[in-house]
Amino acid sequence: MKILVLGGTGAMGTHLLNLLGNTDNEIVVTSRIKRQSSKNIKYLVGNAKDDVLLKEILQEHWDVIIDFMLYTTREFTERVKFFLDFASQYIFLSSARVYADSKEPIKETSPRLLDTSMDEEFLSTDEYSLAKARQENILKSTGKRNWTIIRPYITYSSQRLQLGVMEKESWLYRALNHRTIVFSKDINSRLTTMTYGLNVAKGIVSIIGNYDALGEIFHITSDKSLRWSDVLEIYLNGLEEYLGFRPKVMLDNINNLHTSHLAEYQTKYDRLFDRSFDNSKISKYVNIEDFLTAEEGLKKCLEEFLKRPIFKSIDWRAEALRDRKTKDFTNLVEIRGIKQKIKYLLYRLFIK
Template sequence: MKNILVLGGTGAMGAHISQILADRGDKVSVTTRSPRQSLPNIAYIQGNAKEDSFLAPLLACRWDAIVDFMVYSTRIFERRAPKFLAATDQYFFLSSARVYAESDCPISEESPRLLDSSDDARFLATDEYSLAKARQENVLRQSGSKNWTIIRPYITYSEQRLQLGILEKEGWLYRALKGRTIVFSEDIASKLTTLTYGLDVAAAMATLIGAPHALGETFQITRQDSVTWREVLSMYLDVLEKHLGKRPKVLLLDLDDFSHCKPAKYQIRYDRLFNRVFDSSKIAEFVDLQNFRSLEQGLTHCLKEFLEKPEFLAIDWRSEAVKDRFSGEFASLKEIIHWKQKIKYLLYRFLKK
């Protein structure tokens, strides 16, 4: 039995890995900002893992493994990394396959990263997600320790996270369930991508916990196959058509127009406009990728599960207003709870261009 700390372990992968570890008999402590009822072998610790005052007592303990799903600025990670490494036998750092540059060949762990190959000075001057993850990988490699394992998942989905390009479910599925048009990008729709069920990624990660061969190593964990975002959208629409009794409408905009709906310049330019095809042979030495759910099976399952009890996070009403302007539609003001958000919606729907 191992004693494992999971930081921020309630998302698409964290919830699954916590349960997998608990089921195999490990004692799992999970940090969460919201109160949760503890489960057999899973103790939820309420607090903000970004606050030193909350984290310090946890790192004063000795852990067999720490699995870290938190997102940090590079400056903060530089300060925290030595503490993580000192508190555990194996520190799992959740990086991202977004660190990779564009590639004409299937991407492996050794493929060039944007941080090392980009000549975009403005981009490199930022701590954008893909750059921050690569810099934080470097912090671990330069630490003088080898008790770390870097995990690079790509896009993961779950019963509560269903992405379409750069849009979370709040930016596309909410509209469909309200009878409005899904607004998406023609340019992104044509690109190849890889989506992997969070449960499968978590199961693969679990096999690496306590494994000597994983120390000081990097593993990308993705499905081997790639599809276009247009195909992903079609899978979603098939499920929604059966659920709603009609197929949701879709409006595909050119990139300039779509960028007004959802500003995410660097994520689009340096990831979603790349064709992403992965070589998963390294992790395949330790897990059978044939056991991963097929994309259609996994997305269908997760969307159906979500539709049983749909719960959305906060809706971006500025973004919704711009989408409605392009689609010629209107949201009912009854949907918008706060008066400031109502004003924002009306402003961007009718006045601002």
């Protein structure tokens, strides 16, 4: 098969390409940075949201297009026809964040936020969970069925280790620099589901080219939930083994946390929900009993990251506000650039 992967270099995509690299399929992957092509995988440098590049790629028909790109609803509306016209199967990566709160394990037919929320301010936005749900609706309204919707939920890898709404740059970076981790006591008590990127990739591979999966929706998640306090404990145990001491943690009120980490809707309409999933639908295609548990996977990925820790840019305003709360003070040598040093000092000492 000829398979086109749009933006497949993240927590799920990297594992997916490793799996596809061991097949006889012809794989083409778009990437913003130059990467070495190998075996049956060819990388095309460019932004897959660029119309010129996209039209060039879609001059030929693809057996499967797997789309990891993030679109606004308007952007997706303008492109969806091309995807469906030039692919026998278009696999759209949505998100299990589309689901509303549920007291029962979530199924693919469970209510979505877009359909049930009464929050007019929230509904007036194109926030991630709403955008994904609207884009699902657009696919369904095309009159075609050569699409498959995948809804993963909080996927992790050695390069993506989340704690609540925080990426590793907002909590792990602090721990490795001997500063107190600031987390939400409200989120800490909630149930969540975290899924290893490799497990999601296995689920995607199982439905590639599968006629029965056309016009269907699948969430691919772990079927075991744990509390965020359990996730934090896994991280702390791994860090204690690595550092020789246990990092300090401050559990703060969710409203105070928003001053240093702006993720209001993600918090309110996801992380403060208790999340558990019924995986019976995807289990017809892939053996979910082989999925790595969160306990095993998070420990493994943390250990891999610590062998070669690489962080993206640090938000020094947020770090300053956290330091003010915990009474920590970052050595200015650690902060690159005079403007970032000034920003840190202003928010650490003066601006509330």
